[in-house]
Amino acid sequence: IIFLENKWFRISSSYAGSETSFNIATLSDPLVEDFYHGTKDITGGTVFAWSGGFEWTITFHSVEGQIQPLSSPKHSLIPLDSAISIGLKNCNSCLHISGLSGWETHYTRAKVKNDNGWSPFTSTITAMPKAIPSAPTALNLNMVSGTCLEVSFEPPASVKSDIGVYAYTVQWDHIDDFRNANDYTASCSSSRYGSCEISTLASSPPFNLELCGLTEFETYFVRVAARNHVLVQSIDPTGASPDNTFWSTILEAIPTDQQPNAPKSLTVKPLGCDSLQINLTPPIRDGGKSITNYVIDWDTNIE
Numbered sequence: 001i002i003f004l005e006n007k008w009f010r011i012s013s014s015y016a017g018s019e020t021s022f023n024i025a026t027l028s029d030p031l032v033e034d035f036y037h038g039t040k041d042i043t044g045g046t047v048f049a050w051s052g053g054f055e056w057t058i059t060f061h062s063v064e065g066q067i068q069p070l071s072s073p074k075h076s077l078i079p080l081d082s083a084i085s086i087g088l089k090n091c092n093s094c095l096h097i098s099g100l101s102g103w104e105t106h107y108t109r110a111k112v113k114n115d116n117g118w119s120p121f122t123s124t125i126t127a128m129p130k131a132i133p134s135a136p137t138a139l140n141l142n143m144v145s146g147t148c149l150e151v152s153f154e155p156p157a158s159v160k161s162d163i164g165v166y167a168y169t170v171q172w173d174h175i176d177d178f179r180n181a182n183d184y185t186a187s188c189s190s191s192r193y194g195s196c197e198i199s200t201l202a203s204s205p206p207f208n209l210e211l212c213g214l215t216e217f218e219t220y221f222v223r224v225a226a227r228n229h230v231l232v233q234s235i236d237p238t239g240a241s242p243d244n245t246f247w248s249t250i251l252e253a254i255p256t257d258q259q260p261n262a263p264k265s266l267t268v269k270p271l272g273c274d275s276l277q278i279n280l281t282p283p284i285r286d287g288g289k290s291i292t293n294y295v296i297d298w299d300t301n302i303e
């Protein structure tokens with residue numbers, strides 16, 4: 001970078017063009033060409049080399065207006081990326097207690113001592129360590145048809161982590177970084193990608209969700225996360241993992257048409273001494289193709 005008459009410009013570290021003139025760029029974006037319109041020729045301008053970057057910690061004590069995500073510079077200078085984390089206020093006299101049991105009530109009280117002895121205890125207060133849930137387990141992906149897949153999964157393996165889980169977020173996308181599934185247009189019914197929430201009150205494990213609106217022979221990626229009332233933290237708004245959600249293992253599948261399921265039900269009623277009436281209920285899933293034939297077997301020997 002170079003400072004010319006109270007303005008910063010960006011220049012290349014190597015140059016093999018004209019010896020009388022060359023292009024420079026704005027500091028904010030190297031793709032935007034700029035020009036030096038000085039009042040005199042510069043024959044010995046000072047060039048500043050970038051130091052290579054440092055890791056900085058910035059504490060925001062208060063924020064006015066809408067909070068915006070951190071971003072890296074538009075030009076090629078370091079930092080290439082940035083991240084933000086949320087913590088408690090700095091406290092030099094605080095006692096931080098670790099190794100506690102999550103999701104269990106803890107009772108706390110305190111007293112102090114001087115040369116004359118101990119004070120009485122304070123009143124007892126309660127607190128419960130909490131955290132976001134770990135990832136769901138036993139994730140399985142089954143083909144339903146050329147336009148639908150079905151995902152099934154179990155709650156997190158840790159009993160403590162399963163406490164307070166009220167829903168599961170299921171995401172699917174034809175791009176493996178889930179950029180479409182994280183978009184505001186993603187829903188339970190969006191085409192080729194989606195993001196849908198399953199309430200734990202609506203069913204019991206194992207949980208299942210049918211993902212439709214897919215394109216046959218296209219690869220799809222699926223993942224699941226558990227949700228409780230502890231909010232996730234934004235750790236890298238512009239990165240592949242914008243927050244600290246614990247996602248399951250990513251599964252992938254290519255939807256194709258399948259054989260139909262068995263008929264949903266079969267009932268038989270006697271019509272006389274030598275005849276029976278048979279009623280069939282069509283299968284719940286036809287595999288993606290219309291059912292063309294039914295086969296009914298009957299015999300006096302079950303084998």
